[in-house]
Amino acid sequence: MVGPFGNDPALNGYYAPFHAELDAPDLVVEGSLPAGLAGTFYRNGPDPQFPPHADDRYHVFDGDGMVFAVRIAHGKASLKNRWVRTPKFLAERAAGKRLFGVFGNPRFNEAEANPMDYSTANTHIWPHGDKLYALMEGCPPVAMDPDSLDTLGSETFGGAAAGPFTAHPKTCPTTGDLHAFGYSAKGPASTAIRYNIIDAHGRPTHTTFLDQPYCSMMHDFMMTENFVIFPCLPVVIDMARAMRGGPMAAWEGNRTSYFGIMPKGGTAADLRWVESDACFMFHSANAFERGDEIVIDVAGSPRAPLMPGADGSLPTHEESRFAMRRWVIGKTGMRAETIDPLDVQFPRIDDRRQGQPYRATYANGTARPTAGRTDGFDMLARIDVESGARDSFDAGDGAYLGEPVFVPRGAAETDGWLLALKWDQQRNESALLVMDAGHLADGPVAIIRMPARIPGGFHCHWRPAA
Ligand SMILES: [Fe+2]
Numbered sequence: 050m051v052g053p054f055g056n057d058p059a060l061n062g063y064y065a066p067f068h069a070e071l072d073a074p075d076l077v078v079e080g081s082l083p084a085g086l087a088g089t090f091y092r093n094g095p096d097p098q099f100p101p102h103a104d105d106r107y108h109v110f111d112g113d114g115m116v117f118a119v120r121i122a123h124g125k126a127s128l129k130n131r132w133v134r135t136p137k138f139l140a141e142r143a144a145g146k147r148l149f150g151v152f153g154n155p156r157f158n159e160a161e162a163n164p165m166d167y168s169t170a171n172t173h174i175w176p177h178g179d180k181l182y183a184l185m186e187g188c189p190p191v192a193m194d195p196d197s198l199d200t201l202g203s204e205t206f207g208g209a210a211a212g213p214f215t216a217h218p219k220t221c222p223t224t225g226d227l228h229a230f231g232y233s234a235k236g237p238a239s240t241a242i243r244y245n246i247i248d249a250h251g252r253p254t255h256t257t258f259l260d261q262p263y264c265s266m267m268h269d270f271m272m273t274e275n276f277v278i279f280p281c282l283p284v285v286i287d288m289a290r291a292m293r294g295g296p297m298a299a300w301e302g303n304r305t306s307y308f309g310i311m312p313k314g315g316t317a318a319d320l321r322w323v324e325s326d327a328c329f330m331f332h333s334a335n336a337f338e339r340g341d342e343i344v345i346d347v348a349g350s351p352r353a354p355l356m357p358g359a360d361g362s363l364p365t366h367e368e369s370r371f372a373m374r375r376w377v378i379g380k381t382g383m384r385a386e387t388i389d390p391l392d393v394q395f396p397r398i399d400d401r402r403q404g405q406p407y408r409a410t411y412a413n414g415t416a417r418p419t420a421g422r423t424d425g426f427d428m429l430a431r432i433d434v435e436s437g438a439r440d441s442f443d444a445g446d447g448a449y450l451g452e453p454v455f456v457p458r459g460a461a462e463t464d465g466w467l468l469a470l471k472w473d474q475q476r477n478e479s480a481l482l483v484m485d486a487g488h489l490a491d492g493p494v495a496i497i498r499m500p501a502r503i504p505g506g507f508h509c510h511w512r513p514a515a
Pocket of ligand 1: 172216217268331332507508
């Protein structure tokens with residue numbers, strides 16, 4: 050079956066666009082939903098409104114953001130999905146065609162495309178205060194109504210966060226403050242980073258600018274009890290290379306990696322950089338302080354998957370394979386340890402443990418690595434980050450699992466539920482799995498059947514009912 054936008058592999062299979070908005074008020078549930086499970090599971094991901102220009106090359110990181118919301122209450126579940134109405138989305142809908150190059154590459158922008166409007170808001174969905182924020186690292190957050198999923202508009206927090214804003218902010222579990230940053234903060238490929246603290250009511254309380262050693266594509270950062278850590282890893286953004294027809298962001302494995310460590314609420318004067326050999330992560334699970342060291346647990350790889358080298362060549366799966374890794378940063382360097390060799394993609398935790406010593410990370414992983422299959426995560430795992438012990442659920446051949454989200458029930462970080470979207474490739478069906486987080490091997494306690502196949506996407510969040 051060929052997707053609606055032709056036979057480009059990135060627009061077919063798991064990532065074939067959904068290209069519709071729907072409301073399904075009463076979903077079919079197998080098993081029974083736990084009585085205490087009440088709230089909304091959100092998932093953001095790429096769903097291009099229009100195909101790219103014929104001579105431009107689509108990338109799954111580039112599709113327009115589409116948010117799926119599964120609301121659970123009183124043992125029932127409903128589904129709503131909406132595109133995020135970004136300035137790019139609205140301009141292209143009005144024009145009836147694609148106006149922007151992939152990743153906003155100016156070589157492929159049409160004359161009426163305002164480069165400042167390039168935003169897909171497709172990566173994460175983050176509740177803060179009474180809003181929901183659709184996040185993509187190249188632009189300010191886009192606020193949405195958590196219930197209707199209506200787009201409320203770009204949010205710069207009074208101008209404090211005008212410009213790029215990470216898709217991976219961190220919420221401090223004690224203060225409720227949102228810590229965030231944006232790279233390329235003084236123009237594309239600039240080394241400037243803007244660091245913001247937004248309080249629990251959405252008011253900016255701290256804004257400062259830093260410089261990283263080179264313009265790395267800094268997708269995530271880390272927060273401990275007292276510090277924020279900025280990882281400058283060698284996926285390098287180079288506009289001159291892009292204008293020559295090369296990749297705008299490329300892996301440059303001969304470069305040093307740097308970790309910028311700064312007290313929370315600090316400024317450039319407080320920032321120190323620790324060097325290491327080239328290494329890569331898209332996503333950290335958690336970070337915490339241990340004596341003089343900072344411990345960072347990541348889905349780590351020797352080089353960046355999905356990202357080309359400077360010559361445009363893509364890495365093999367083995368060259369860029371993830372594992373659950375621990376990076377221990379001391380005063381002068383970083384040492385890497387393997388927690389679990391499992392090929393993991395999106396590690397998450399009980400968010401109440403953010404920045405604190407903890408034991409449990411939850412991730413989607415690959416139970417049956419087969420040649421050429423690089424996007425299928427067919428296992429849900431809970432990994433003890435101290436012992437490496439693993440409790441897991443194998444979802445079967447042809448299963449594609451999205452990012453799992455932990456929903457607490459009691460105080461312990463394994464006492465709760467784990468929710469994850471699953472696409473069954475063989476049956477072309479999707480479902481939201483509800484697992485007992487402390488007993489993954491037992492299989493789902495409930496399966497919420499989706500009324501249609503949900504395409505592959507990125508990050509998820511849970512927002513408890515009021
Ligand atoms: Fe991410």
